[in-house]
Amino acid sequence: MSNIPADLRYAKSHEWIRPAGDGTAVVGITDYAQSALGDITFVQLPKVGATFAAGATFGVVESVKAASDLYAPAAFTVLEINTALDVAPESLNKEPYDAAWMLKVRLTGELPADLLDAAAYARQLG
């Protein structure tokens, strides 16, 4: 069973976002996503300062099996990227909600209405 923390919001495309309440948020991929990808070998993240509309491609995560685009779960400007993923992308397979966060961002709009809460995301996974 996938781990789906209750305090996060989820995109249908398997990214999570954790709003801090001060206009910033943390973004990553879900436990389901890392499990479906298998061994993660490479992560390509944007530069600090880059801006994205909700649903835009912000990076790529690559596993032995395939490369997958990463989609912005909300509109944001990148404040910080997790450079530890450059040297240890496999940490995404172990701690997708914790040490293997991807971006710290400043939200530039409302959270999209179609973001899921944990219960709805769990239903999507079936």
Place this chain on the structure above:
Amino acid sequence: MSALQRTPLRDFHAAHGARLVDFAGWEMPVQYRSILEEHKAVRRAAGLFDVSHMGEVDVRGPQALAFLEHLVTNEVARLYPGRVLYSPMCNEAGGTVDDLLVYMRGPEDYFLCINAGNIPADLAWIHAQASGFEVTITDRSADYALLAVQGPRAAEIVQTLTGAKLGAVGYYHFCEGTVAGVHCLISRTGYTGEDGFELYHAAADAVALAEALLAAGRPFGLELAGLGARDSLRLEAGYPLYGHELSATLSPLTAGLGWTVKLNKALPCVGHDALVKEKANGAPNKVVFFRTGDRRIVRADTPVLGPDGAVVGRVLSGTLSPILNEAIGSALVETPAAAGALAVDIRGTLIPLQPAKPPFVALKQG
């Protein structure tokens, strides 16, 4: 939806947490825990692989040797009982029908191991080539299961379960014996570049043998390993995979397997004339191996670019070497371009291909 074929170990794999996928029409374990970790376990200690999907064929009769010399490119006459030979078999144009192992059990008694995805086509081809030869061809694929124990600790592990003197069985040799009470053809061969054994046995015994090998191997660090690790291990070792480095239009010479093509045999093989011509005139394309120094995997079918950006080839196989921590692979490249600078474009980044001579890592066998 067509039903996938299953090996006798399908439920064993599921019970051990395998991720099962369609591989050449077979429901096979691609991984149990992690492809990268299973790969490292094989290089460090040992891995246990179910390769029961492979095909087995008996070739028997007074003209078995003459027929096999006709069928395959390598020299079967060099075999003696207990010896194994790797060889491609070619079509008339010199392209490769399959690559296989030839086991000599006795003077008129040989045994072939062929690729799972090619079993029906190979059997049709072998039967067609056999006309005029006094041989009996028998498909034994459903009778046999095949377990591979591969890695530096493989011999110690298998020796705990058999009275056969494994120290006396050299690389590419085999013997018959029992392992954990199961009658096996014990073959010192493999597809990982490590020392190891491939154990052919009756399909009904597969679960008992797998459980015994797993239990005996665990204290040595043996892990179950899936087809994902099998593929990265074989590419790190520089071994061809049919459908990638070899195909109906890719000859063993183009693939760099000239050592398996014997053109001076007393009995020339199918494709002899085409292979002689290719050897004399050179081939328009050649298979090259590369590493990149970058973690981005260069996947099969990625175009290969020459110095001016023109497409001069395509990638045949590509993965991340778990040992080197960089992308490795093979490509089919126009021969004049093969010695020059080559690169691939991955998502807008131009990545140079550094020529490499496999194996990519130091191997115990090879």
